Amino acid sequence: MSEQFGELRPPLRVLMGPGPSNTHPRVLAALGAPTIGHLDPAYLEMMNEVSEMLRMVMRTRNRLTFAVSGTGSAGMEAALVNVLEPGDEAVVCINGVFGMRMADIVERCGAAVVPVEVEWGKPVPPQAVAETLKGRGPKVVCLVHAETSTGVLTPPAEIARLARESGALMLLDTVTSLGGCRVEVDAWGVDVCYSGTQKCLSCPPGLAPITFSERALEVVRSRRSKVQSWYLDLTGLERYWGAERVYHHTAPVNMTYGLREALRIVLEEGLEERWERHARVHKMLVEGLAEMGLELLPDGPFRLPMLNAVKVPEGVDEAKVRTALLERFGIEIGAGLGPLKGRIWRVGLMGHTATEANVAYLLHALGQLL
């Protein structure tokens, strides 16, 4: 009965899509360390270490900084369901798929979405947020720092300032940016920030780093209703990750091993050095693509180093190129989503994958195919 399911043999890939990136070999080794209990003193110590390293990587002193037991989208949901209640209002900046996903979740919380809609491929202009905020007092302003669907970076500091001035919390998605370019939770005045493990941290998908400011926690504590998700309810999670150590759910122990090792690697390299590496490798890619006559979708200053939205040249079958890259070269790149489907390729240079060697190989492969 079991013979039909053969030995596990995943192919070797160069993961240059929108994530996951290639997992660092030390992280792969860490994943396979013997499992211990989620209330074992050794595990509780490890949780402390993960929180402390996440604070360093997210540039925050927030006490409540931990990893949600789900992927980046679970982090998004955890951020929103804890802050929002039915009847609340949320300003959501939408310039791609992940802003739309935020708006969808806001609605599922019974809250009203006030959208700041921006053309896909452009950053969110602070003045558009300022105009939307006029005469309003929303509970939260939501922004995607690095829009994975378009390769666009929106600088968050000014928007966060506007949010604060209006009395709103600032909520920032850094799923794609964390560990690959500057993220400054405290200096920017961000109240809730979440990320994923499988992009520039180069750990497999499965956990979502998250942090809440004391200001955000006050909002959570003064809720009139229970959080609609039991699994993501901060009230319970805080007691497990905090000093009390009360059992909430069984934590994903081996994934925590992986994240701990991934964070160690980030700190060993140094955050600034890591950002610089991503910028350098991105530059090499952009120059190489330009020589082949290929252009990026976003304007120069708003390009993400770790996610490059490359315009598909006229007359090229984009899916055919992606398939050939995968089958002939073992390289994964991503397709466009939504209105950008068929119009762009998404080339990730994230974490362990962001190397000159990989860029050279991709340029070589594209040269063969185009």
Place this chain on the structure above:
Amino acid sequence: MSEQFGELRPPLRVLMGPGPSNTHPRVLAALGAPTIGHLDPAYLEMMNEVSEMLRMVMRTRNRLTFAVSGTGSAGMEAALVNVLEPGDEAVVCINGVFGMRMADIVERCGAAVVPVEVEWGKPVPPQAVAETLKGRGPKVVCLVHAETSTGVLTPPAEIARLARESGALMLLDTVTSLGGCRVEVDAWGVDVCYSGTQKCLSCPPGLAPITFSERALEVVRSRRSKVQSWYLDLTGLERYWGAERVYHHTAPVNMTYGLREALRIVLEEGLEERWERHARVHKMLVEGLAEMGLELLPDGPFRLPMLNAVKVPEGVDEAKVRTALLERFGIEIGAGLGPLKGRIWRVGLMGHTATEANVAYLLHALGQLL
């Protein structure tokens, strides 16, 4: 800055608590296989294999059988939020912590809980469910097959029949039982069934196997409102796990490797053989404990083989014994929860941990300590 965080060195433990159990070495190796993308053809094939093996292990032909990207509690939430809408009524059998957790989630769905409350340590009597159902037409009847907090097994077939007769869906929690004793989703007439990976499947925590009958899917499809959780919404998950393969969220790739290997191991051993092993090792434990004058909380026929609730003898400091087991012997056992705190130990014999060798070692250690 990073020197303070040393190399990953989890202690070696014999995990005889309420879960996680010891991960099988082949599963640990699988976790560390190179990551591939969540839309890679090789990964999609792996998802098919996981679904197929889960059908075998859960004894169901349900098309929609997959793994939720979260731990067992996320499975519970996924089961409930998809089926329930505000204003619905749910009969929830409560004879321990996990029945209470179900009731909590039902309320967060805006649905009304009709509890069937049973003394902790006792199974749920079908006649109590029958009486509760009289004159009612709830949307769902919820039952915990193996109540991890009390070591009690409730036979589900009769309760499932009553649920069907009343027009309700039957929802069953098999987090602790799946892979360790008989679970028959189709033969029992269960409509929604979920589990966890870290108990009798001996994979680390992080995924929740789940299955929905066509009858349950009809209920989901005829909802008036959106599912309150985006992350757990079947509408999206079905399109990713089904033939369409539309991106929903980035799947936890390496955890899927682990689950795939864990399921292969279960099928290699054989389900019936595995249940028999759990029963045999449980018998050895019970007899060994009896020789030391230790008793179990539940009555004989309702004892779970994989989770043994052992009464703490008068005058014994239960926490001291647990700590000594961990520190001197490297054995983890669990404490009592809620009203059973301080009154029982919870000794798990799950999956890879359920061996004569481990029982002999635990009996030896307890003999030294008591």
